[in-house]
Amino acid sequence: MSRIDGRKFNELRPITITTDFVSFAEGSALIECGDTKVLCCASVEDRVPRHVPYGAGWVTAEYSMLPRANRERSQRDVSKLKLSPRSAEIQRLIGRSLRAAVDLEALGERTITIDCDVLQGDGGTRTASITGGYIALALACKKLVEGNILPRDPVKGYVAAVSAGIVDDELLLDLCYEEDSRAMVDFNCVMNGQGELIEVQGTGEGRSYTLKEQQDLALLCSKGIRELIAKQKEILGGSHR
Amino acid sequence: MSRIDGRKFNELRPITITTDFVSFAEGSALIECGDTKVLCCASVEDRVPRHVPYGAGWVTAEYSMLPRANRERSQRDVSKLKLSPRSAEIQRLIGRSLRAAVDLEALGERTITIDCDVLQGDGGTRTASITGGYIALALACKKLVEGNILPRDPVKGYVAAVSAGIVDDELLLDLCYEEDSRAMVDFNCVMNGQGELIEVQGTGEGRSYTLKEQQDLALLCSKGIRELIAKQKEILGGSHR
Amino acid sequence: MSRIDGRKFNELRPITITTDFVSFAEGSALIECGDTKVLCCASVEDRVPRHVPYGAGWVTAEYSMLPRANRERSQRDVSKLKLSPRSAEIQRLIGRSLRAAVDLEALGERTITIDCDVLQGDGGTRTASITGGYIALALACKKLVEGNILPRDPVKGYVAAVSAGIVDDELLLDLCYEEDSRAMVDFNCVMNGQGELIEVQGTGEGRSYTLKEQQDLALLCSKGIRELIAKQKEILGGSHR
């Protein structure tokens, strides 16, 4: 079966990561995966939420789609006075995933907030947010070290994410919107540089799936994540970790 | 290693399911998994949200914790004017999981809302909500058939859920709160009666985990879910499907 | 006239009070008055709202109905982003009533919050909340004394509540939902162990009523409240006050 954009089943969409697309944030990256465009900004603040253990830091994320990021305009969250439940789910995922990349004790009593704003959404916005958010996070941490605010980089290792899915009984990597909307099974995978899992969300939207299929989807994702982490290394200089 | 409550690594907590604990809902069940108690009520309404295809029905869920369900009192959502993001994430999971159990076309233009209110939370409240919510859902559908509103039961098959985790490098089934708060990896699994996956959420909170560990956690869950579905069959008469 | 459930005009519905139905709260009671079921939990916190005089404590209440507590499902308050005005009115009543039972100076700088969550509502939920909330409150105070946090019990005396009404020109005690919806006059009474009034809310919904009828309704309520307080004494051991 050939894919709508001619890719092979295990091929990522073209990735572009533009660092410093905006310049006020401590770290920022515009990530483009095919037609999906997410602006990721990392902000460092010298305070932590209450639940954080004494002396440690925190990493959190906020995710939002611009009203016309999609094929149809949607109302702003503030107009409905509600954070969209989908955004709530996604920003919790991004936060957990990026926290896994950071030694929170080494960060000290600081919060890094990763704002992921989807300028255009064509599938895979949550995984693009994690992959791009990681760059923003790493750049912000680098700045903390370069500014002698931290003695060493609190980033422990690479983290990237990609989706896979089962469309017409075929396993495909990195679904675009059109594929995603036809997928029977949707699988989002966050991994580190060692190919180990940090987060998995699998959903049998159209049918259930077997443990074997779960494993195959995860393997497919690990192939894509290796390539994404190679890209991250290239951008960040790969010096640290 | 012995568990805090003396269970074996692959042993569920005692389960009690009381149907008709409240009587106005079309279907209801109070599910108790150890000290976790969730009241699940299914309400049938003759209208569907806009996005539902013509002629089809919908199944959705709402999840909430009573303010004193936990060891410490928490503020009500309405006091904060915000659905807790955690509740938003969980109710989306419950909704997706239970929709997988239902032939939405056979349901017709109806919405079944499953309200899952946690009276007491000692770990595993989201999976208990799915297992108990399924009972409420099935009872409500049964009533639709018995009342000659539907010609046949729209429930396609069983759905139940359980958690597993890695605590001190040991894989454990059905974590209680104390185990959950010490778990390095947290894994929630929703399966059907054929042992196939409907939803998976895995989180490496304390460390990353391997594809092999993912598979083992899923297998452990499938053992627990088999027992939960046996319990569901017992309660529902097992006649249908 | 015989009542719908065969009771005499001055007869309460069967009362069941289950203490420790949930176990994390400092005090808790599931109160059932006929088909009305309210879960009451008392939480103790070591701080008071600003308006409380220095050194004194506070008792407050929150009241809510689960979405399917009634014959029809209702939206959650958080979905509407508004505390229901009816709930606002009721929780202020519960708070005032239970504060009357407590020596706030003896409580010290603590707040006891009584959460009254209606699992099923068949009339009389506000009065059941007061009667059951009192048990939760008294149990929490007992625990403060037993834990040597307070030298003596700050509960000054018993408090219970019941409704009465005029249905078809007949005065009836403890209206169930069906009676309540046909009542011309609705009367809610909170009294102490000496048969004195703490709160009264009378409403001529269908017609006005005379001062004489007001007195008779209050007398009818005092008969029911005596029985409710006897029940409270039985449960609490009656030792204190």
Added chain:
Amino acid sequence: MSRIDGRKFNELRPITITTDFVSFAEGSALIECGDTKVLCCASVEDRVPRHVPYGAGWVTAEYSMLPRANRERSQRDVSKLKLSPRSAEIQRLIGRSLRAAVDLEALGERTITIDCDVLQGDGGTRTASITGGYIALALACKKLVEGNILPRDPVKGYVAAVSAGIVDDELLLDLCYEEDSRAMVDFNCVMNGQGELIEVQGTGEGRSYTLKEQQDLALLCSKGIRELIAKQKEILGGSHR
């Protein structure tokens, strides 16, 4: 005991009612009871809330204090995104009380909303809102008849309200703020032209009170309400009912 403003125990504060203080509303009255000033406006709209029986009308009320109505400025409800629970309680009381004055069937499918905005609050704002709101309501109904929209006036009879209380063991009528803040028992009474009760709210804030005291407080109120209704008659021409 002499009262702070020299009144006798059973004496009302001076009452001024200015009709048409504002002119766009279908009916309006600025009521002043001592230093308490409430602007009451009645608005007629040709639709009713869903719960109203077919063909019938509805009367409802909204109550609010201007931010600087009191000795200290308070935040606006909209700044807190919450209707104050006290306002919620009071506007429900006003609505119920004024509905008792109207034949809702005769009103037809119309809603009359009585907005009671407290410009200055010196005690007794809820009862002033009812007494003044009645004038606004009656004027609006008069206009419906004069405009040939209704064949006959749907107002069935007079309704007015006043407070009483027990201060230093003395029963006093129409408490001002200073008396109210020292009252042990606070009693609000709504009555019709026949001296019958429509609503009663009694609160033992500082101590409990006896059935006898309840009766005496109601009698004291009935004296004040007779005078208030005389005032209403004077203003409205007394022609109707």
Added chain:
Amino acid sequence: MSRIDGRKFNELRPITITTDFVSFAEGSALIECGDTKVLCCASVEDRVPRHVPYGAGWVTAEYSMLPRANRERSQRDVSKLKLSPRSAEIQRLIGRSLRAAVDLEALGERTITIDCDVLQGDGGTRTASITGGYIALALACKKLVEGNILPRDPVKGYVAAVSAGIVDDELLLDLCYEEDSRAMVDFNCVMNGQGELIEVQGTGEGRSYTLKEQQDLALLCSKGIRELIAKQKEILGGSHR
């Protein structure tokens, strides 16, 4: 062309300013411009928002219309859980305008909040709020000096405001609602006692306008503002500045 109310093109509506219409606020004025009635109250509080420089004070405003201030009833902001965007725009304008009248350093660490509540709106409510709000502000500052809280009056000079507009190609001063709703160009002007501009808002609602017209509108306004400031001086005694 003759105006609807017989005024000349450059004539203000009759102005009445009643100070101390309410008495709890530190300063208050009921301003009536024709049928427009705005109650302005100044409240002094001993704290400032965070953004204010150390040692300095702050002046801010809140603006709201009562629900029946207009020809049709409108919903309260709190019912919509949103400050109306129009109110937001207007209260920012009032705040900026009145801050221009005050030496914030001389005010010290205090906030003066000017609440402008429109009891009846017949055009020009924002400019009436500024003119009347100035009186409330000046009275409150006078009280601070008289009470020896401040050594000297922080009010630097007079501030008043008026609207003008182009209706049927004619420039008119102080539009009433009917004129305003037909105006092609709407112009709001805030000036000081020297006839200099503090704020201008010009809107070509029906057509664009020339720089020459802008100047003429401003001149027309300056004529009206001179008269308004004369009125302010008369009321305030004109002693200060």
Added chain:
Amino acid sequence: MSRIDGRKFNELRPITITTDFVSFAEGSALIECGDTKVLCCASVEDRVPRHVPYGAGWVTAEYSMLPRANRERSQRDVSKLKLSPRSAEIQRLIGRSLRAAVDLEALGERTITIDCDVLQGDGGTRTASITGGYIALALACKKLVEGNILPRDPVKGYVAAVSAGIVDDELLLDLCYEEDSRAMVDFNCVMNGQGELIEVQGTGEGRSYTLKEQQDLALLCSKGIRELIAKQKEILGGSHR
């Protein structure tokens, strides 16, 4: 005096307008004025708000800053459950300004919403939103004509906007953030292709200003707006109007 970025007093910052930066919207433009970057998207919907006259269309705008558009991170509106009053003020200005460019009757029963999301804010975001929003609007209208949905372009003429200000008694065009924060007078001007005014907002933040200065500021703006409209013509082909 030389400006911080070396510009002459009447010189605009470099302008870049990228059309189709995102591709789902009916029209879109990323406008960059110096370091200010605003993404403007026009969405066409086949319905109009209630207040719009029968048969006519509507143009409205929404304005928002991404949380890290500024030097410091700010909370999202949805987190505060409030549209920022500043955003409310600005989006009303943008909406009024762009409506002036459109023949609403020719648009037919359609709403065009212009979303202006500030990716980076370095002063002049409201005027950049108008200038860029105009491009998005014009592109969307062009598409309606090209798609034969409208017989002729409803855009009547050009509209652009720029700020000016008085800094150290010097009149400067197009203030950047640093200049803006030191400006004594801030002036925002919206004009059409004929150099006529559509909207003016002038604020004497640090001092009052004369009618003569007002005129000079407007003239300075008209010089900048001529250049901005030249740019717009270049991008849009200048064919229409």
